[in-house]
Amino acid sequence: MHLQQNNGQLKPCPVHEFALFAELGDAFSEALKAVDSDIIEYNAGETIYAAGVSAQHIYLLREGYVKLFKTTFSGKDQIIRVVKAGEIFGFDGLVDIRYNHSAVPLKRATVCRIAVDKLDALGARRPEVERLIMVRCIKELQHADERLLELGAKRSDERLASFLLAWCNTTSSASRWTPLVLSRLEIAQLLGLTIETVSRLFAQWKREGLVEERQQAIQIMDRNKMKQVADSQA
Amino acid sequence: MHLQQNNGQLKPCPVHEFALFAELGDAFSEALKAVDSDIIEYNAGETIYAAGVSAQHIYLLREGYVKLFKTTFSGKDQIIRVVKAGEIFGFDGLVDIRYNHSAVPLKRATVCRIAVDKLDALGARRPEVERLIMVRCIKELQHADERLLELGAKRSDERLASFLLAWCNTTSSASRWTPLVLSRLEIAQLLGLTIETVSRLFAQWKREGLVEERQQAIQIMDRNKMKQVADSQA
DNA sequence: CGCTCTCTTGAGTATCCTCAAGACAAGTGG
DNA sequence: CCACTTGTCTTGAGGATACTCAAGAGAGCG
Numbered sequence: 001m002h003l004q005q006n007n008g009q010l011k012p013c014p015v016h017e018f019a020l021f022a023e024l025g026d027a028f029s030e031a032l033k034a035v036d037s038d039i040i041e042y043n044a045g046e047t048i049y050a051a052g053v054s055a056q057h058i059y060l061l062r063e064g065y066v067k068l069f070k071t072t073f074s075g076k077d078q079i080i081r082v083v084k085a086g087e088i089f090g091f092d093g094l095v096d097i098r099y100n101h102s103a104v105p106l107k108r109a110t111v112c113r114i115a116v117d118k119l120d121a122l123g124a125r126r127p128e129v130e131r132l133i134m135v136r137c138i139k140e141l142q143h144a145d146e147r148l149l150e151l152g153a154k155r156s157d158e159r160l161a162s163f164l165l166a167w168c169n170t171t172s173s174a175s176r177w178t179p180l181v182l183s184r185l186e187i188a189q190l191l192g193l194t195i196e197t198v199s200r201l202f203a204q205w206k207r208e209g210l211v212e213e214r215q216q217a218i219q220i221m222d223r224n225k226m227k228q229v230a231d232s233q234a
Numbered sequence: 235m236h237l238q239q240n241n242g243q244l245k246p247c248p249v250h251e252f253a254l255f256a257e258l259g260d261a262f263s264e265a266l267k268a269v270d271s272d273i274i275e276y277n278a279g280e281t282i283y284a285a286g287v288s289a290q291h292i293y294l295l296r297e298g299y300v301k302l303f304k305t306t307f308s309g310k311d312q313i314i315r316v317v318k319a320g321e322i323f324g325f326d327g328l329v330d331i332r333y334n335h336s337a338v339p340l341k342r343a344t345v346c347r348i349a350v351d352k353l354d355a356l357g358a359r360r361p362e363v364e365r366l367i368m369v370r371c372i373k374e375l376q377h378a379d380e381r382l383l384e385l386g387a388k389r390s391d392e393r394l395a396s397f398l399l400a401w402c403n404t405t406s407s408a409s410r411w412t413p414l415v416l417s418r419l420e421i422a423q424l425l426g427l428t429i430e431t432v433s434r435l436f437a438q439w440k441r442e443g444l445v446e447e448r449q450q451a452i453q454i455m456d457r458n459k460m461k462q463v464a465d466s467q468a
Numbered sequence: 469c470g471c472t473c474t475c476t477t478g479a480g481t482a483t484c485c486t487c488a489a490g491a492c493a494a495g496t497g498g
Numbered sequence: 499c500c501a502c503t504t505g506t507c508t509t510g511a512g513g514a515t516a517c518t519c520a521a522g523a524g525a526g527c528g
Contacts, residue, residue, distance in 0.1 A: 389515075482516090486512085
C-alpha cells in the first residue's frame with residue numbers, strides 16, 4: 001500500500017456526483033453527503049489493495065484503469081478483470097474479512113473509496129444502495145461467466161480476438177484508434193497465455209493487415225474478419 | 235423446457251422454510267408466505283432453462299445438483315458452476331431480460347422457483363432480501379474468480395486435483411466416500427479439458443493409489459499429496 | 469445376448485509453452 | 499551527443515502438454 005505518499009491528494013469525494021449514486025437520483029443527496037469517503041490517486045504499478053489484506057473499503061474508479069488479479073502458489077498472475085472508469089470494485093469487504101484478489105492501476109488512476117461499515121450504515125437506511133450493488137454484482141458475474149467460457153473452451157487466437165473486439169468497443173469508440181493500456185504481459189495474464197503467444201498473434205495479424213498498432217494504440221482494420229477469428233474453432 | 239411433464243409435481247413451495255430465507259428469521263414468515271412460488275422436479279438431462287430464454291424466475295435448489303453452462307458458437311459446452319442443495323441460481327432475471335447460460339440437473343433435482351417480479355415486490359418491502367441476494371452474489375463472484383485463476387493459470391493435473399479437493403469437502407464429508415455426480419465429460423467441460431485427459435489422470439492416480447473409485451463415488455486416499463499436486467507447477 | 473453409452477487406452481499430432489537470442493525504444497549518465 | 503542500461507517486445511527453434519482420432523473394454527438395459 002502506498003497510501004502515505006498519496007496523502008497529499010487525499011480529499012473528500014463528492015459521492016453523490018459519482019455515477020454509481022447518480023442513478024439514485026437527487027432525493028438522496030442529503031443521505032449521501034453524510035457518507036465519509038475520499039479520493040485517492042495512484043500511479044501505475046502501485047498497490048491499491050493486495051490479496052489477503054483486511055477489506056475495509058469499496059472502491060469506485062473515477063479515472064484510469066485498474067487490474068484485479070490473483071496469484072498462484074507458484075507466483076503466476078491471472079488477471080480477473082480490468083476495471084474501467086465508472087465501475088465499482090472491491091466488493092469483498094461486504095462479505096469477507098479480507099480481499100481475495102489484488103488491485104493495481106494500469107496507469108495513473110483516481111479512485112473514490114468508501115468504508116464498508118459506512119456503506120452498510122447507509123444501506124440500512126437506504127436499501128436502494130444495496131440493490132444497486134446487487135445489480136452491479138450480477139453484471140460482474142455474467143462477465144466472469146463469459147470469461148470462463150473463453151478460458152475454458154477457446155484457443156489462443158479466439159481469446160485474443162474476443163478481447164480486442166470487446167476492448168475496442170467499451171473504450172473510447174470515438175476515434176478508430178483505441179488506446180491499448182495493457183502490456184503484452186498483461187494481455188497474456190488476462191487471457192491465460194504467454195507473452196510470446198500474444199506477441200506472435202499480433203505480429204501475424206499486423207502482417208495480414210487485420211490490425212494496426214502505433215504507440216500505445218490499436219485499430220481493428222477488419223471487424224468482421226476479427227469476429228470470424230473469435231468464433232472460428234477451425 | 236420440460237415443464238409440462240412436471241406439472242403433476244408442481245406444488246406450492248414453503249419459501250420460509252428454505253435456507254435462503256431461514257437466515258432472515260421468523261419475523262418474515264408472514265411476508266414470505268405471501269410470495270408465490272412453486273416446487274418443480276426435474277430429471278437428469280432435462281432443461282430448467284436455456285441460454286437466451288426469457289429470465290422470469292430465480293431458483294433455489296432444494297435437492298440434487300444442477301450444472302450451469304455456456305455453449306460456444308461451435309457447440310462446445312463450458313460448465314460455469316455446479317449448484318449444490320441450498321444454493322440460488324438464475325440471478326440473470328434481476329438484471330437482464332434473458333438468461334445468459336443454461337441450467338440442467340446432473341441427476342434428479344427439486345427446485346423452488348420464485349417469479350422475479352414477485353421477488354422484486356418483496357424486496358421493495360423487505361430490503362433484507364436484496365441484501366441476502368447481494369451477499370450470495372458476491373460469494374459467487376469470488377468463486378468465479380478462483381475458477382478463472384485455475385482455467386487461466388493451471389495445468390490439467392492441478393485443475394483436476396483442485397476440483398477433487400473442493401468436491402470432497404463441500405459434499406457429504408460424513409463418509410470418506412464421496413459420490414461423484416459428474417461424468418468424465420462433465421468434469422472435462424468444467425475444467426476446460428477433454429474427456430480423455432481427465433480419464434488418463436484418474437487412471438494414473440488410481441494406479442498410484444492417490445484416489446479410489448467405486449460405482450459413482452470417489453475417495454482421496456492421500457489428501458496432502460493431492461494438495462501438492464494441486465499447487466505443484468512442477 | 470446384443471445394444472448403447474461411457475470410459476479407457478494407445479498412437480500421432482497440434483497448439484502452446486519454454487528457452488534463448490536479438491531488436492527496439494526510452495531513459496541515464498558520462 | 500553518444501555509449502550504456504533497462505525494459506518491453508519480437509522471433510526462432512525445440513519440446514511438453516493436452517488434443518484428436520481410433521479402437522477396444524466395461525457396465526447397464528431391453
